[in-house]
Amino acid sequence: HVQLVESGGGSVQAGGSLSVSCTDSRRTYSTYCMAWFRQAPGKEREGVAAIDSRGGTAYAGSATGRFTISQDNAKNTVYLQMDSLKPEDTAMYHCATDYGPDRCSRCSAGFCPKGRTTFSYWGRGTQVTVS
DSSP: OOOEEEEOOEEEOTTOOEEEEEEETTOOOSOEEEEEEEEOTTSOOEEEEEEETTOOEEEOTTTTTTEEEEEEGGGTEEEEEEOSOOGGGOEEEEEEEEESOSSEEEETTEEEETTOSSOSEEOOOEEEEEO
16 A cells, blocks of 8 residues: 655745655555645645656746755655745645656646556645745
8 A cells, every 4th residue: 555645844934945755655666756736725736846766857837946856766755845935835735656657747637657647646745835
């Protein structure tokens, strides 16, 4: 049973930085795609950034130049460093993953495992508030 656990959210003033992390405690496959999504109250969920088992990365336009996704394979953990935060970045941030495809692709949902339309596994989320 896959379990994704996010941590590191919090509150920060506009212009500040936060880092959130997502640990896949039961990863058993060497090929995967993992992504960060966010959802603000009353808004649709949007993809923020994605990273795959090859180390390839992709960003939403709103995240480009401000956010950095990275991973520590030894810890099965993906990080999202968020700089120059804006109030509109306020949302619940969720990580998602799927195994098999070794890369992510852009899709209508934002990011998807290549060849699939959605992720199979999701974390419960961590709140990021920018004031």
